[in-house]
Amino acid sequence: MEITFTGKRALVTGAGKGIGRATALALARGGAEVTAVTRTQADLETLVRECPSVKPVCVDLADWDATERALKDVGPIDLLVNNAGCAMLQPFLEITQDSFDKSFDVNVKAALHVTQIVARGMKARGSGGSIVNISSQASHRAFKDHAVYCATKGALDMLTKVMALELAPYQIRVNSVNPTVVMTDMAKIGWSDPAKANTMISRIPMGKFAEVEDVVHAILFLLSDKSAMTNGAFLPIDGGFLAC
Ligand code: NDP
Numbered sequence: 001m002e003i004t005f006t007g008k009r010a011l012v013t014g015a016g017k018g019i020g021r022a023t024a025l026a027l028a029r030g031g032a033e034v035t036a037v038t039r040t041q042a043d044l045e046t047l048v049r050e051c052p053s054v055k056p057v058c059v060d061l062a063d064w065d066a067t068e069r070a071l072k073d074v075g076p077i078d079l080l081v082n083n084a085g086c087a088m089l090q091p092f093l094e095i096t097q098d099s100f101d102k103s104f105d106v107n108v109k110a111a112l113h114v115t116q117i118v119a120r121g122m123k124a125r126g127s128g129g130s131i132v133n134i135s136s137q138a139s140h141r142a143f144k145d146h147a148v149y150c151a152t153k154g155a156l157d158m159l160t161k162v163m164a165l166e167l168a169p170y171q172i173r174v175n176s177v178n179p180t181v182v183m184t185d186m187a188k189i190g191w192s193d194p195a196k197a198n199t200m201i202s203r204i205p206m207g208k209f210a211e212v213e214d215v216v217h218a219i220l221f222l223l224s225d226k227s228a229m230t231n232g233a234f235l236p237i238d239g240g241f242l243a244c
Contacts, residue, residue, distance in 0.1 A: 003224045006031035010223070011077045013061060013114055014084030015054075016043025018184035019134060022212045023081055023219050025051055030220065035074055037061070037114075038084065061110035062102060068117070076125060077118045079223045082111035083134040085152075087186055089145040100148050107152035112159060115174075119167055128171030132222045133160050134215075135176040137238045146190075153178075157234055164232030173231040175222045180238035181209040206239030 010027045014020035016038035028034045028051045036047055037057045044056035059070035061084050085107045088099040111133055122129040138146055139153035157176060164174040181187050181200060191197045191209075201207060215237050221227055222235065236242045 001226060003220055003226060004031050005079070005224070008032045008078045009035070009076055010079040010081070011035040011037060011074065011114070011118060012081040012083060013037045013110065014134075015047065016040050018186060019179075019182060019212055019215050019219075020081070020083035021047060022216050023083060024054060026216050026220060027079070027223075028053055032079065035077070037070070061114065062105035064109070064113060067110065067113055071114065071117050074117070076121055076127075078122070078127065078129050080115065080118045080129065080131040081134065081219060081223070082114060082131065084110060085134060085186070087146075087149045087189060089149070089190055090147075091145055092147045095148055103148045103152050104155070107149075108155045108159065111156060115163060119163075119170070119172055122172050123167075123170045126170070129173075130223045130227075131163070131167075131172065131174045132219050133174070133176040134219075135160070135178045135234060137178050137180050137236060137241055139178060139234075140242050143190075160234065161232045168231055173222075173227070175227070175230055175232065176234045177215060177218045177222065178234050178236045178238065178242070179210050179215045180204055180236075180241050182212055182215060183209060184212065203244065204239040204241045205244065208239060210237050210239065 010032040012020050012024040015024040015036035024034050024036045035055045039060045041058050059066050135156050136153040138150045139157045160176045181191050218237050
């Protein structure tokens with residue numbers, strides 16, 4: 001099955017590092033014109049050096065007004081990946097208002113807002129589109145110290161379903177991928193301790209964490225016409241973790 005994105009315009013949030021960066025590069029290699037959105041300018045500079053066709057946009061997506069300004073002239077987009085996310089791990093009884101607000105601002109509110117901006121254009125052009133939200137296995141299972149993170153991903157899954165419902169009449173599909181642990185900078189915060197990692201791995205039937213490419217391939221499938229009838233779905237990339 002060959003997937004190409006020639007002639008498509010894609011926007012990837014959180015494209016500076018990890019899964020988002022690999023997705024932006026894979027889309028560009030597949031022929032898409034890619035807009036890469038993230039908040040660290042240095043990451044955008046190295047990304048553009050690696051792939052000069054990428055259009056960089058530097059903004060803190062937790063800031064609603066700054067996002068509006070930064071994406072005002074982004075132009076038509078056919079494919080959107082809401083990937084930017086953060087994980088602030090705290091025992092439940094120590095969760096602060098600040099970490100709750102920051103987590104929801106990025107993991108949920110920014111996905112809603114960027115989708116509004118992009119989908120309004122898709123609707124106006126009548127050209128349809130495909131949107132993938134990067135959720136997590138944490139939307140379906142409880143993990144110690146992950147109360148806020150789990151809650152944001154649960155909220156994102158419901159947002160995916162309602163967006164799928166409301167945007168389908170405009171031929172815009174919305175799906176999520178729900179990975180297990182992928183050893184990016186983010187995952188190192190929670191899973192660097194070998195004892196903790198091994199306990200987690202022992203609960204994954206495939207006996208290993210996911211690789212960045214495992215997630216990217218699923219995102220590309222959901223963005224592409226090969227998944228033309230898939231809408232409102234969540235796709236675990238978890239080696240069977242959620243099946244147990
Ligand atoms: P990384 O930390 O490696 O990369 C996250 C990217 O998002 C960074 O470029 C980061 O920029 C950017 N970002 C974060 N906050 C903002 C913001 N406010 N505005 C703009 N950009 C922002 O994370 P991953 O690649 O691991 O995670 C990507 C997604 O995958 C997240 O949604 C995460 O929840 C999800 N996920 C990850 C898993 C894992 O184990 N890694 C498992 C399941 C889901 P900066 O560095 O400048 O903050």
